[in-house]
Amino acid sequence: MTEQSAFKTLTSGDISADQFVRVGVNEQLSEQLQRPSISYWQDGLRRLKKNRVAMLSLGLLVFIILMCIFAPLIYPHSFDEQNIAITNQGPTWQHIFGLDDLGRDIFARIWIGGRVSLAIGVVGALVSLLIGVLYGGISGYFGGLVDDIMMRIVEILVGIPYMVVVIIVSVFLGKGMTSLLLALCMTSWTGLARLVRGQVLQLKESEYVMAAKVLGTPSYKIITRHLIPNTMSLIIINTTFSIPGFIFSEAFLSFLGMGIQPPLTSWGAMASLGQQQMAYYPHELIFPALALSITMLAFNLLGDGLRDAFDPKLRQ
Amino acid sequence: MPETKSKLLQVEHLKKYFTIRKKGRLMAVDDVSFDIYRGETFGLVGESGCGKTTCGRTIIGLYPATSGSIRYEGKDITHLTGPQAHWFKKRAQMIFQDPYASLNPRMTVGDIIAEGMENFGLYPGVKQRQQRIQELLGLVGLNKEHANRFPHEFSGGQRQRIGIARALAVDPEFIICDEPISALDVSIQAQVVNLLIKLQQELGLTYLFIAHDLSMVKHISDRVAVMYMGHLVELAASEELYSHPLHPYTQALLSAIPIPDPQIERQKEVLPLEGEVGSPINCQPGCRFASRCPHAMERCHQETPVLKDLGQAHLVACHLF
Numbered sequence: 164m165t166e167q168s169a170f171k172t173l174t175s176g177d178i179s180a181d182q183f184v185r186v187g188v189n190e191q192l193s194e195q196l197q198r199p200s201i202s203y204w205q206d207g208l209r210r211l212k213k214n215r216v217a218m219l220s221l222g223l224l225v226f227i228i229l230m231c232i233f234a235p236l237i238y239p240h241s242f243d244e245q246n247i248a249i250t251n252q253g254p255t256w257q258h259i260f261g262l263d264d265l266g267r268d269i270f271a272r273i274w275i276g277g278r279v280s281l282a283i284g285v286v287g288a289l290v291s292l293l294i295g296v297l298y299g300g301i302s303g304y305f306g307g308l309v310d311d312i313m314m315r316i317v318e319i320l321v322g323i324p325y326m327v328v329v330i331i332v333s334v335f336l337g338k339g340m341t342s343l344l345l346a347l348c349m350t351s352w353t354g355l356a357r358l359v360r361g362q363v364l365q366l367k368e369s370e371y372v373m374a375a376k377v378l379g380t381p382s383y384k385i386i387t388r389h390l391i392p393n394t395m396s397l398i399i400i401n402t403t404f405s406i407p408g409f410i411f412s413e414a415f416l417s418f419l420g421m422g423i424q425p426p427l428t429s430w431g432a433m434a435s436l437g438q439q440q441m442a443y444y445p446h447e448l449i450f451p452a453l454a455l456s457i458t459m460l461a462f463n464l465l466g467d468g469l470r471d472a473f474d475p476k477l478r479q
Numbered sequence: 480m481p482e483t484k485s486k487l488l489q490v491e492h493l494k495k496y497f498t499i500r501k502k503g504r505l506m507a508v509d510d511v512s513f514d515i516y517r518g519e520t521f522g523l524v525g526e527s528g529c530g531k532t533t534c535g536r537t538i539i540g541l542y543p544a545t546s547g548s549i550r551y552e553g554k555d556i557t558h559l560t561g562p563q564a565h566w567f568k569k570r571a572q573m574i575f576q577d578p579y580a581s582l583n584p585r586m587t588v589g590d591i592i593a594e595g596m597e598n599f600g601l602y603p604g605v606k607q608r609q610q611r612i613q614e615l616l617g618l619v620g621l622n623k624e625h626a627n628r629f630p631h632e633f634s635g636g637q638r639q640r641i642g643i644a645r646a647l648a649v650d651p652e653f654i655i656c657d658e659p660i661s662a663l664d665v666s667i668q669a670q671v672v673n674l675l676i677k678l679q680q681e682l683g684l685t686y687l688f689i690a691h692d693l694s695m696v697k698h699i700s701d702r703v704a705v706m707y708m709g710h711l712v713e714l715a716a717s718e719e720l721y722s723h724p725l726h727p728y729t730q731a732l733l734s735a736i737p738i739p740d741p742q743i744e745r746q747k748e749v750l751p752l753e754g755e756v757g758s759p760i761n762c763q764p765g766c767r768f769a770s771r772c773p774h775a776m777e778r779c780h781q782e783t784p785v786l787k788d789l790g791q792a793h794l795v796a797c798h799l800f
Contacts, residue, residue: 202629203585370581374645377539378595379568388594392585 207396210472217468220461227458231277240268242275243426251444260450263433264440269447272428273454279429280410280455283344284462287409288402290348295355296391296398302356303363304386314360317353325350325412329421343422347412355401362394396473403466407459414455430455486553487653487685488515488538493547495530495537503761507533509709510547512786515653520679520686522700522717524693524732526756530709531689532576535655538687539573540564551653569599572646576658578638582630588641589626592616595649615644620674636667643674647682655687660695668692672699693736697721702792705729708759708767711786715793725795728768766798774799 211217235242240258246266254261260269302313329346336342366372367390375385414431416422418438423429430451437448495508507530515521523531536542538549540559549557556567572595575581582591592612595601602608613623619640630638639659646654656675660668672695678684690696696703697717704714705726713726724730731750738744754771766772769779778798786794 202587370575370577371583373536373541374573374575374581374642375583375594376541377568377571377573378645378649379565379598380594381598388586389583393583 203396207473211468214468214471216464217472220464220468223457223461224465227277227454227461228281231274231281234274235271238268238271238274240271242271242428243267244271251440251447253444253446261444261446263436263447264444269433269450272433273430273450276428276430276433276451277454277458279340279423279427280413280431280458283340283347283413283429284406284410287344287347287351288406290344291352291355291405292398292402294348295352296359296394298352299356299359299361300363300386300390303360304367304382304390306364306367310360310364314357317356320350321353323350329416333421338421338424340423340427343413343416347409351405351409355398355405358397358401359394362397363390366390366393400466400470400473403462403469407462410455410459410462430458484516486514487517487551488687489548489550489553490514490538491548491550493534493537493549494545495533495542496545499760505760506709506762507759508537509762510783511706511709511711512547513704513711513714515685515687517652517685518679518683519701520688520699522696522703523687523689523706524691524696524703525706526691526732528756528759529706530759531691531706532657534706535573535657535687535689539571539655540567565599569649570651571653571655572649572651573655573657574639574642574646574659577662578635578642579662581642582638584630587627587629588616588633591630591641592626592644592648595645599649601649611648615647618647618678619644620670634667635663636670639663639667639671640674643671643678647678652683653685653687655689657689658691661690661692668695675699693733705732708756708762710767710783711796712768713793713795713797714786715795716791719791719793723793725789725793725800726768726797727772727774727799766796 244267246262246268248266250262250266251264252258252262258268258270260273263269263272298313298317302310325346328350329343332342332346332349333339336345372385372389375389380388410430413422413429414434417429417431418435420435423432425432433451434448434455437444437451440447491512493508493511494506496504496506499505509530511530511534513521523534525531533542537544540556544557547557548555551567551571556563559567582588586594589609589612592615593608596608596611602611609626612626616623616625621637621640621644625633625637625641630641633641639662642659659675660671663671675686675688676699679686686699688696688699700717702715703717703720705712705720705728707728713720713724713729715723720729721733724733731752734748734750738747750773752771753773757767757770764783765781766775766779766784769775772779776798782798784796784798786796787800788794789800
């Protein structure tokens with residue numbers, strides 16, 4: 164009752180309209196930007212820069228790449244120069260990482276081998292990126308029967324172990340970098356193709372793609388403007404993670420003697436040679452193994468950082 | 480209601496079936512016919528999953544129609560391709576349901592609005608286009624500074640305004656509003672609906688307004704059609720439909736509208752509906768509503784009722800009439 168009467172007195176005229184002044188809001192001011200508008204990529208980059216581990220990994224990778232490019236040019240010993248008198252010598256000022264059982268300088272060989280390992284990693288990842296994105300994109304965008312057929316082909320390829328492919332290819336092309344790269348590329352794009360297909364299948368049903376269709380946007384523009392930019396972050400993350408995979412596959416195959424052939428070398432081939440001398444001259448195994456491990460770790464940590472910065476599902 | 484009633488869009492016996500592996504066909508839109516007159520707002524209501532959205536998307540050409548015909552200004556647009564499809568897309572646009580999913584997160588608002596202009600070569604110069612984008616932003620109640628921002632910087636209501644500006648960018652005359660307000664807060668709903676009404680008056684637009692909010696549809700529509708499981712069950716002028724619903728489903732639907740007065744709301748009689756919505760997969764002939772209808776007869780289970788005009792352009796598909 165009291166509440167009701169209070170309500171009545173309030174409404175019955177104690178407060179009149181002229182007691183109120185409209186303060187108003189300056190709408191122009193309210194829309195002023197406090198911070199510049201940043202795009203998705205700028206935002207991701209900002210997050211990545213804050214991630215110390217990822218930035219350290221990136222720095223390390225840049226260092227390794229620069230060393231692979233320039234160290235063999237500056238270093239006094241060539242990678243195939245033999246010094247029979249002092250084979251298996253440990254690290255000295257003359258030969259920083261020591262010599263192997265044929266008297267070759269390990270420091271020089273690390274960077275030459277790194278060229279091969281990194282080249283295989285990067286080229287393999289780029290080729291599988293190109294094939295995987297195109298294949299998965301087409302399969303997902305067109306859907307239906309096209310998708311069915313293309314995905315069955317992928318499943319067949321996934322079923323073949325890549326060791327078999329490597330052996331078959333090297334029978335035809337001979338052992339070496341070309342056949343290694345070819346065999347790795349033939350089998351490695353399937354994962355990315357599946358990933359992209361799944362993304363595209365999901366995105367093509369999204370309302371902004373429908374809106375683009377209603378606006379008369381041609382297919383190629385829908386793919387390049389709407390679908391690819393929205394799958395790009397996943398593609399980049401996946402590619403970064405696939406580079407160490409390639410490096411390791413190359414090392415593994417070279418270790419087994421099916422990859423890089425002498426006189427050219429790679430980290431895997433060097434580790435294979437060093438492994439034979441492991442008991443007496445451990446430096447011949449440790450240095451190539453360290454180079455391999457650090458590079459792979461750096462790529463993986465950088466991939467983690469990229470994922471944290473760009474994956475829409477992990478962003479907060 | 481417009482003075483001169485010229486038909487802008489004619490939908491005749493439109494069917495859209497989706498094939499589901501091993502199960503058969505999902506009859507999302509089954510034999511739907513209606514006309515939309517130039518300058519009016521045609522409301523399409525029904526519960527979730529009744530085929531309203533599919534109907535709208537089939538009309539705009541996002542889904543190919545299974546059978547039936549759609550004519551726009553007398554021209555058959557059911558299976559258009561190439562330049563003729565372009566002709567229709569320039570005239571008809573769509574506003575989407577989810578303002579969070581309907582804008583590409585990687586594009587700026589300016590680019591989003593410019594997309595349609597680019598496709599049709601409208602406002603070719605950079606300056607002209609910029610000016611037009613700013614005009615459109617002003618028209619939908621946003622600031623011109625917003626053009627350089629990204630969608631994630633906006634609220635739901637603002638995003639829906641961007642969606643409206645994008646649709647208006649190609650100067651269409653017919654807009655399908657696919658539940659444009661269902662994802663918004665009630666206070667924002669009113670703003671967006673009032674914006675749509677204002678735009679209709681200023682630009683002479685024709686709307687197909689799809690929604691499940693009955694009171695909002697009543698507010699905006701000149702005529703309203705009620706859908707149930709892919710069938711059109713009743714079609715009448717807005718006032719007529721809300722004051723004299725004839726189909727048992729429409730009656731039940733309208734009785735469920737909440738009244739914003741607790742005393743009346745408490746005394747209100749809600750017509751109870753028994754049972755669940757049936758499955759729209761492989762439907763048999765007969766009234767789709769028969770299994771839940773309190774007046775169902777033997778005939779209702781065997782014969783599909785067709786829309787009958789009961790005078791004053793009040794159409795109902797029911798064997799009772």
